[in-house]
Each structure stands twice: as C-alpha cells, then as structure tokens.
Amino acid sequence: MxxxxxxxxxxxxxxxxxxxxxxxxxxxxxxxxxxxxxxASNENPLGPSPEAVEAMRNMAEKVHMYPDGNCYYLKRRLASMFGLTKNNFIIGNGSDEILKLIAETFIKEGDEAIIANPTFSEYTFATQLMGGKCVYVDLKDFRYDLPAMADRITDRTKLIFVCNPNNPTGTIVTASEVEDFMRRVPEEVIVVFDEAYWEYVTSEDYPDTLEYVKKGKKNVIILRTFSKVYGLAGLRIGYGMANSELIEWINRAREPFNVNSIAQAAALAALEDQxxxxxxxxxxxxxxxxxxxxxxxxxxxxxxxxxxxxxxxxxxxxxxxxxxxxxxxxxxxxxxxxxxxxxxxxxxxxxxxxxxxxxxxxxxxxxxxx
Ligand SMILES: Cc1ncc(COP(=O)(O)O)c(C=O)c1O
Structure with a gap:
C-alpha cells in the first residue's frame, strides 16, 4: 500500500x-x-417522463451503434429553447463531467478557485484533481456571500463556482447580487453558475444568467442537468452553456462519445414533456x-x-x-x-x-x- x-x-x-x-x-x-x-440525492420522486422511457426503449435496440458524439439533436433543441446556438452548448455525462472538464481545461497547478462553504463538493474535487487551490468563503445566514467571494479574487483566481440554488442549503443569490458581483469579476476569470435546480425556483429575484452568455462579455458557464426535475439521474446527462469560444476549449478535453445514445434520446423526449x-x-x-x-x-x-x-x-x-x-x-x-x-x-x-x-x-x- x-x-x-x-x-x-x-x-x-x-x-x-x-x-x-x-x-x-x-x-x-x-x-x-x-x-x-x-x-438523500435530490432525485425526482415521480421518476422520468413516460415519453422519455419510451424513447429509451426504442433506442435500446440501436445500442450496437456509437452515439452521436456531437449530440446534434439535443443541442439543437436546447438552443431553440434558450435562444442560443448549438455552439453555445456542451453536453456531459452528467453536469459532474462538465465540472471536471472545466477544471481540466483551465486549472493549472497553483491556480485558485473560489468556492463557497458549504456547497456542492464536486467543485473542490475538480479543482483539487488538477492541482488547483480551493479558496473557501463561508456562507452568511445559509446564503452565498458574493461580496466576500469577490474580495478573494486575486491574480491567481481562475474559476469561481456559484451554486444557485445552493446545495445543501436550497438558498439562492438574487439578480441584483449577481449583477453587483459580476461587475467586480475581471474578464479573465471564469464564473460557473451551477443551476442544477433552477426549474424549481419560485423567487422572482432569481438571476437570468443566460444574458451573460448571450452578451458574451464575461466568461460565464451555466450548468444544468437532466438528473433533477427531468428524473434521469441514472442515465447521467447534463449540459453547459457558454460563449462558443469557451465551449470550443472545453470540448478539447471531452471524450468523443461521452454521452450515451439512450441518455440523448431520453433527454430529448423529456424536454418535449413539459x-x-x-x-x-x-x-x-x-x-x-x-x-x-x-x-x-x-x-x-x-x-x-x-x-x-x-x-x-x-x-x-x-x-x-x-x-x-x-x-x-x-x-x-x-x-x-x-x-x-x-x-x-x-x-x-x-x-x-x-x-x-x-x-x-x-x-x-x-x-x-x-
Ligand atoms: C448543485 C449540483 N450540481 C450538479 C449536480 C450533479 O448533477 P449531474 O447528475 O448532472 O452530474 C448535483 C447533484 O446532486 C448538484 O446538487
């Protein structure tokens, strides 16, 4: 040993x-x-849409073929849903995989990532895996303290992770808090908004982070998943949205067939069953x-x-x-x-x-x- x-x-x-x-x-x-x-794992207690199950069954007969490595149809559907282009998307084997790909693409030994405490543990995992340093900022009253996170930005800061709603607290950062925060984030720092639970949010103050991707002025990556409200956690499929240049770089670290064909078919069908x-x-x-x-x-x-x-x-x-x-x-x-x-x-x-x-x-x- x-x-x-x-x-x-x-x-x-x-x-x-x-x-x-x-x-x-x-x-x-x-x-x-x-x-x-x-x-214990924030899954959808209703399970997947019956339409997604049907799509899985149909695809099961075709699993001798490799999946579409580009996830063309899923990207096209998501792009039309969110007013983006296919080039703004990366599809992952769960959003977990995209977190890891982001770290693999950007974190060099000694780079810093600013991470709240407590929050989703995969940000620490991805950063540490690449030899990066985690800079932790405590929550304040169970909420992200974005001003304190902005205070910790240095020349070594590469990534900032914002889990919104936050796991494990369920709290959100608001549109105006994000706006103030983003004003303080330098252009060369990448902000990852992990919005795995965004569909459940009822607050009117929830930020529209897609605007940052659309304007393309800041380096923002938004992560979402089919594991939660879509009930497909077992298939492992999630997506990232960012400006096309960011996506292109992250794509270089991606395995060619990272998302299986059953997951792609199910996700596409699940999107249709609103x-x-x-x-x-x-x-x-x-x-x-x-x-x-x-x-x-x-x-x-x-x-x-x-x-x-x-x-x-x-x-x-x-x-x-x-x-x-x-x-x-x-x-x-x-x-x-x-x-x-x-x-x-x-x-x-x-x-x-x-x-x-x-x-x-x-x-x-x-x-x-x-
Ligand atoms: C905040 C957050 N992000 C990402 C994930 C992982 O999602 P996926 O199943 O898409 O990898 C989870 C899962 O619990 C989560 O809580």
Missing amino acids: SKLKSLVREAIEEIKPYVPGKPIEEVERELGITNVIKL VHVRKSININNESKEWLYRKLEEIGLSYVPTEANFMLINVKHDSRQVFQKLLERGVIVRTGDIFGLDQYIRVTIGTLNQNERFIEALQEVLKELEQ
Whole structure:
C-alpha cells in the first residue's frame, strides 16, 4: 500500500472520496428491511417522463451503434429553447463531467478557485484533481456571500463556482447580487453558475444568467442537468452553456462519445414533456409547503428552500438522527459532511413519502429525548 502511495500524484492524495447518498438496495440488504425510501440525492420522486422511457426503449435496440458524439439533436433543441446556438452548448455525462472538464481545461497547478462553504463538493474535487487551490468563503445566514467571494479574487483566481440554488442549503443569490458581483469579476476569470435546480425556483429575484452568455462579455458557464426535475439521474446527462469560444476549449478535453445514445434520446423526449416537468414542480411546491407546516408544528426550524431539498435543524447529532431514520427505512443526508452537525438534508418527496419521513422523524426525536 505505502509503495503504491509513492506512485500516486499529490493532487490525488488530497482528494477525499465522494460520499454518495446510500442506495435503497444497500440499506435493505444491510438492515434486512423492505420498503425503504430514499430522500438523500435530490432525485425526482415521480421518476422520468413516460415519453422519455419510451424513447429509451426504442433506442435500446440501436445500442450496437456509437452515439452521436456531437449530440446534434439535443443541442439543437436546447438552443431553440434558450435562444442560443448549438455552439453555445456542451453536453456531459452528467453536469459532474462538465465540472471536471472545466477544471481540466483551465486549472493549472497553483491556480485558485473560489468556492463557497458549504456547497456542492464536486467543485473542490475538480479543482483539487488538477492541482488547483480551493479558496473557501463561508456562507452568511445559509446564503452565498458574493461580496466576500469577490474580495478573494486575486491574480491567481481562475474559476469561481456559484451554486444557485445552493446545495445543501436550497438558498439562492438574487439578480441584483449577481449583477453587483459580476461587475467586480475581471474578464479573465471564469464564473460557473451551477443551476442544477433552477426549474424549481419560485423567487422572482432569481438571476437570468443566460444574458451573460448571450452578451458574451464575461466568461460565464451555466450548468444544468437532466438528473433533477427531468428524473434521469441514472442515465447521467447534463449540459453547459457558454460563449462558443469557451465551449470550443472545453470540448478539447471531452471524450468523443461521452454521452450515451439512450441518455440523448431520453433527454430529448423529456424536454418535449413539459407537462411532466410542471407536475413535478407543482408536487414539489405542495410538498414543500406541507413540510414547512409540519416542521413548524413539531417545533423544528428549517432553511426555506428554492430547490427540491431542504435543510432541517434536528437539534441532535445528525449522524444519530440519520442512523435511526435509516432503521425506519428513510434515507436522508447527514449535515456533518457540510459542517452542519445538527442538520439533515432531506429531498422533498411525494406527499406519501413526506408523511413517512415526518412520522419517522417524530419517533426518532422522541427516542433521543428520552
Ligand atoms: C448543485 C449540483 N450540481 C450538479 C449536480 C450533479 O448533477 P449531474 O447528475 O448532472 O452530474 C448535483 C447533484 O446532486 C448538484 O446538487
């Protein structure tokens, strides 16, 4: 082991392995229980659109052929949806892949990336992988502190990541905050707006970052995904939007067939089924309000969310609460991985799933208070 370690790149040594949400099958196997629900990875509880499933079935018969490495039809559809051109798009094996491609394209050893704390862990992963330095800026009242992030820009700053809505808090930065921030960002710094949850946002103050791509004055990359409201997380498909020059450079780091044909077909069909998207958003909104009410009844505080997950202050060690919820067949995320020891992050489920979660949570808290 130690001999092998000497062969490993220093950057790899520094990387902490990603902790994913526990899969249902693993919990059922380990605890010998059934009927487990997973509210841990911010997936769409309704699943994919039936039209996407049909498209997957049809494409399954053609998987002996390589996929379209250029994702032509998907780019064309997205371009017409957002008023851009195909050259403004990169499609990835999940937006995770695009994050990694961005770092591979731009981060040189010693370059800095400004990253909020806590936020989505892949920004750290991608930066560290390339030997970059992560410059962390704490959230303020669970929200991104963009002025403080701008204060940390130096000559070494290459990338700034803005997760909006932020994972794990569900909070957003507003249009005027982004405007003020962008005024302070030098032209040679690239800002990545990760908008994985943008479809769920209800606030009128949410920024229209596409304007930066359209104007092409700043180096902005917007990341979005089919893993959340479109319910296609298992297929791994997401997209990035930026000025065509940025896209061209990132494309050089991309594997030629990075997005499989089933994912491309499903994403295209899913885009056509906006009824399913609307239904998913409506259920999320109803469920969110229901959860707010229940938590207030129980006397637990939470962070109001613009996404399909929320942070709840459980007033006890989050690992203990997590474990006891697990034993009752409910998988959530512990807050300690985000430095929030008394919080859990819960995906907003269907009304039935939320009922099960609240019931289990009440039991757990009662047990811990005895
Ligand atoms: C903020 C954020 N960005 C990106 C992703 C990854 O999305 P994808 O499944 O497209 O890789 C996630 C997934 O949880 C996320 O929370």
